[in-house]
Amino acid sequence: MCGIAGMVDISGLRRPVDQARVRAMAQAIVHRGPDDDGFFFAPGIGFANRRLSIVGLADGKQPLANEDGTVNCVFNGEFYDYPELKAELMGRGHSFRTHCDTELIPHLWEDHQDRLVDRLHGQFAFAVHDSRNQRVLLARDPFGICPLYWARVRHGEGEWLLFGSEIKAILASGMITPRPDRRGISSFFTFFSMPGPLSCFENIHALRPGQVLDIRLPDGRPAVVDRRSYFDLEYPAHGQERIGSVPALADEFEKVLYDAVQRRLRADVPVVSYLSGGVDSGIVVAMASKALGRPIPSFTIRITDPALDETSRAMETARHVGCDPYVVDFGPQEALKAYPELITAAESPVIDTSCAALLMLSRAVHDRGYKVVLTGEGSDEWLAGYPWHKIHKMTRFMDLIPGMPMSHKLRDLVMFLGRGPRYPVSQRRSIRDSVGGHNGWLDMYGIVSMSKLRLFSPDMLELAVSHNPYQDLELPTEKLRTYHPLNRELYLSGRAHLVGLLLNAKGDRIAMHNSVEARYPFLDEQVFKFIASIHPRYKLRRTTEKYLLRVMAERWLPKDIAWRQKAMFRAPFDSLYLENAPRFVEQLLSDESLRKTGYFEPSKVQHWREHYKNLSRLNPARLSVEMGLVGVVSTQLWHHTYIDSSLCDLPGWKAPVVA
Structure with a gap:
C-alpha cells in the first residue's frame, strides 16, 4: 500500500x-x-x-x-x-x-x-x-x-x-x-x-x-x-436467505476463504500473519501455510496481565500449524508509552487500548523486515462474533410487545441499577428508527455512550441530546427493515464498528504508521457475499457465534481451538488515568486543560476519577465509566496533538514546512 x-x-x-x-x-x-x-x-x-x-x-x-x-x-x-x-x-x-x-x-x-x-x-x-x-x-x-x-x-x-x-x-x-x-x-x-x-x-x-x-x-x-x-453491504430480505446442509455450506465457505487467502499472498515481497488465540487468525495462518507450502511467519501479542493474556492459545495453534511466532510483550507501561503515538497515528481519540498493542505488533513486523501482514479481522462482523448479538437474540422477543419498546425499559433498568443517566425517549426512538428497528449494537452503544451524559460539558451535552449520530451514517433505513434482525445488526457492524475501529485505529492507521500493509481475507467480496447470503442460523447457532466458520475450521485446526469461545482482545484500561498516572495525563485532566477544550465538565471528570472503583465490575455502568474516562484522556490528548499543544508537556504534531 x-x-x-x-x-x-x-x-x-x-x-x-x-x-x-x-x-x-x-x-x-x-x-x-x-x-x-x-x-x-x-x-x-x-x-x-x-x-x-x-x-x-x-x-x-x-x-x-x-x-x-x-x-x-x-x-x-x-x-x-x-x-x-x-x-x-x-x-x-x-x-x-x-x-x-x-x-x-x-x-x-x-x-x-x-x-x-x-x-x-x-x-x-x-x-x-x-x-x-x-x-x-x-x-x-x-x-x-x-x-x-x-x-x-x-x-x-x-x-x-x-x-x-x-x-x-x-x-x-x-x-x-x-x-x-x-x-x-x-x-x-x-x-x-x-x-x-x-x-x-x-x-x-x-x-x-x-x-x-x-x-x-x-x-x-x-x-x-x-x-x-457504487457499493453497499447487501443482505437478502428476511425469508430469502440461503438454506442448505451444513457440510455443503462449509465446503463452499472453505473454498471462497481459501481462495481469498491465496489472493492475499500475491506480492513481490514476503507475507506474514498475525496470530492470536482465536479461530479467525488461526484459520488464516493454517490456510496461508498450506498455500505457501510452508509455515507462514507469524506475530503475536503477550499481554502481561495473566487475566487478559491469550499467548498459550496462540502457541497451541502455532504448534499445530508448525510455525514459531515472534512474541511482543505488552503491559500498562507499554500502553502509556505508546498512547501518544497512537493518537497521532489515528488522528482521533482512541478508546480501545488494544490498538496500542497492535501498534507495537506492527512495529515488530516492520523491524523484522516485513511489509505485508495477514489478519483475521472481519470475521466477527460478518458472523456475529460479539456477545451483544447473543444477548439481543435472547431479549428480542420483548421488542414485539406493543407500545413502549421493552428494550428501552430493560436498558433503563440496567442504568437505574448502575445509577446512570438516561437519554430522552424521543432520541432513543429516533436512533432506533435510523437503523431500521431494534438492534443489538444499540444496546452496546447505549450503555457505553452514557459517558456523554456523565462527563460532557453543558454545551457538549446540549449537542449530545439533540444530535443523532446514526443519521450521519446515511443508513438505508427502509431496506434495513426488510432484513432478518441479526443481519440488520451485522449491517451496522460493517458500517460502524468495522470501518470506524477495526480498519481505522486498529487497522490501516497503526499498520501504515509503521510502513506495513495489512490484508484481510475475511474482507474479500466473495467471502462477504457468501456469508451474507446464508441464513443467520449458520452464523449464530443458539449461543454459538461464528458457527459455520467453526464447523469448517475443524478441518484445519484442533477441535478445541475451532470451538473455543471468543475472548475479547483487550489491553489494560486502568493504567491510563488512575493511580500513579503520568504527568501528561494529570496535565490533560487538570481543570485548566478541561476548561480550555470545553468538551468535558471538570467537576464531573474529577468525581468519576475518584469514585468509579466503587462500581462493581459486574455493573455495566463500570464499563461505561471506564471507557468514558479513557475517552476523556484520549480526546484531550488528540486536542493537544492537533489543535492546541499547550495542554501538557508532550510535543504536538507539526506539519512539514511549506518551502
Missing part, C-alpha cells in the same frame, strides 16, 4: 498549483510510503504519491498514465485480480509499461470511465485525472480498508478540493486551519470510533466505503462535485 494526496482547483480558474504545498502533503505521510515518491501536475491539478513497494518493485513508480498520457492516477492499495485483469486489457489492445497493479486504473478508466470501480477487487483508494474530459475521480474500496479524506477550502481568490490518505496530508497543505468538529467528538462518544463521514476536524470528511467523489471541471466555471455510492 501507499499514501496519496493532492489538490484540485474547483473554482474554474485552473490556477497553477503550488507544488511546494503538494510536496509537503506527501511528506506528511512519508510513513505510508518510505520507498519512493512521485508527483503529477497539470493546470489546477496536483497529485502526490508515497510508495511502499510490494508489487512491481522495479518499475512501479507513480503516478502512472495511459498510452498517450491523458489519464493519470495515484493509487493506494492492492488489486488482487491484477494478472487476470491485465491479460483481459492487453487482449483489448491496451499496452502496459510496468508490472505494477496501479497501471490497471488508467486503462480501465479509458474503457469504463467512473464504472471502473465495478471491475476492481481488492483494497484501494485512488485519484485519477482525465485531461480530455476534464474530470477527476476519487474512489474508496467497498469495505473501507484504505482511508481517504477530503475537504473543500477557500484559499486566496478561489476554492480548492484537497484530499489525502490521512488528515495529516490535508493539514500539511497549509490551506486549512485545524479546528475541532464537536459533532465528530460527540459521534466518537457514541460509537467509540470514527466511522465517517464526520471526522474530528471541522470541514474534513472521510469518503465512505464504496463511494466515489466525481469532480467535473467545465472550462471557466466552478466544478461540479458529486459524491455517490
Whole structure:
C-alpha cells in the first residue's frame, strides 16, 4: 500500500498549483510510503504519491498514465485480480509499461470511465485525472480498508478540493486551519470510533466505503462535485436467505476463504500473519501455510496481565500449524508509552487500548523486515462474533410487545441499577428508527455512550441530546427493515464498528504508521457475499457465534481451538488515568486543560476519577465509566496533538514546512 494526496482547483480558474504545498502533503505521510515518491501536475491539478513497494518493485513508480498520457492516477492499495485483469486489457489492445497493479486504473478508466470501480477487487483508494474530459475521480474500496479524506477550502481568490490518505496530508497543505468538529467528538462518544463521514476536524470528511467523489471541471466555471455510492453491504430480505446442509455450506465457505487467502499472498515481497488465540487468525495462518507450502511467519501479542493474556492459545495453534511466532510483550507501561503515538497515528481519540498493542505488533513486523501482514479481522462482523448479538437474540422477543419498546425499559433498568443517566425517549426512538428497528449494537452503544451524559460539558451535552449520530451514517433505513434482525445488526457492524475501529485505529492507521500493509481475507467480496447470503442460523447457532466458520475450521485446526469461545482482545484500561498516572495525563485532566477544550465538565471528570472503583465490575455502568474516562484522556490528548499543544508537556504534531 501507499499514501496519496493532492489538490484540485474547483473554482474554474485552473490556477497553477503550488507544488511546494503538494510536496509537503506527501511528506506528511512519508510513513505510508518510505520507498519512493512521485508527483503529477497539470493546470489546477496536483497529485502526490508515497510508495511502499510490494508489487512491481522495479518499475512501479507513480503516478502512472495511459498510452498517450491523458489519464493519470495515484493509487493506494492492492488489486488482487491484477494478472487476470491485465491479460483481459492487453487482449483489448491496451499496452502496459510496468508490472505494477496501479497501471490497471488508467486503462480501465479509458474503457469504463467512473464504472471502473465495478471491475476492481481488492483494497484501494485512488485519484485519477482525465485531461480530455476534464474530470477527476476519487474512489474508496467497498469495505473501507484504505482511508481517504477530503475537504473543500477557500484559499486566496478561489476554492480548492484537497484530499489525502490521512488528515495529516490535508493539514500539511497549509490551506486549512485545524479546528475541532464537536459533532465528530460527540459521534466518537457514541460509537467509540470514527466511522465517517464526520471526522474530528471541522470541514474534513472521510469518503465512505464504496463511494466515489466525481469532480467535473467545465472550462471557466466552478466544478461540479458529486459524491455517490457504487457499493453497499447487501443482505437478502428476511425469508430469502440461503438454506442448505451444513457440510455443503462449509465446503463452499472453505473454498471462497481459501481462495481469498491465496489472493492475499500475491506480492513481490514476503507475507506474514498475525496470530492470536482465536479461530479467525488461526484459520488464516493454517490456510496461508498450506498455500505457501510452508509455515507462514507469524506475530503475536503477550499481554502481561495473566487475566487478559491469550499467548498459550496462540502457541497451541502455532504448534499445530508448525510455525514459531515472534512474541511482543505488552503491559500498562507499554500502553502509556505508546498512547501518544497512537493518537497521532489515528488522528482521533482512541478508546480501545488494544490498538496500542497492535501498534507495537506492527512495529515488530516492520523491524523484522516485513511489509505485508495477514489478519483475521472481519470475521466477527460478518458472523456475529460479539456477545451483544447473543444477548439481543435472547431479549428480542420483548421488542414485539406493543407500545413502549421493552428494550428501552430493560436498558433503563440496567442504568437505574448502575445509577446512570438516561437519554430522552424521543432520541432513543429516533436512533432506533435510523437503523431500521431494534438492534443489538444499540444496546452496546447505549450503555457505553452514557459517558456523554456523565462527563460532557453543558454545551457538549446540549449537542449530545439533540444530535443523532446514526443519521450521519446515511443508513438505508427502509431496506434495513426488510432484513432478518441479526443481519440488520451485522449491517451496522460493517458500517460502524468495522470501518470506524477495526480498519481505522486498529487497522490501516497503526499498520501504515509503521510502513506495513495489512490484508484481510475475511474482507474479500466473495467471502462477504457468501456469508451474507446464508441464513443467520449458520452464523449464530443458539449461543454459538461464528458457527459455520467453526464447523469448517475443524478441518484445519484442533477441535478445541475451532470451538473455543471468543475472548475479547483487550489491553489494560486502568493504567491510563488512575493511580500513579503520568504527568501528561494529570496535565490533560487538570481543570485548566478541561476548561480550555470545553468538551468535558471538570467537576464531573474529577468525581468519576475518584469514585468509579466503587462500581462493581459486574455493573455495566463500570464499563461505561471506564471507557468514558479513557475517552476523556484520549480526546484531550488528540486536542493537544492537533489543535492546541499547550495542554501538557508532550510535543504536538507539526506539519512539514511549506518551502
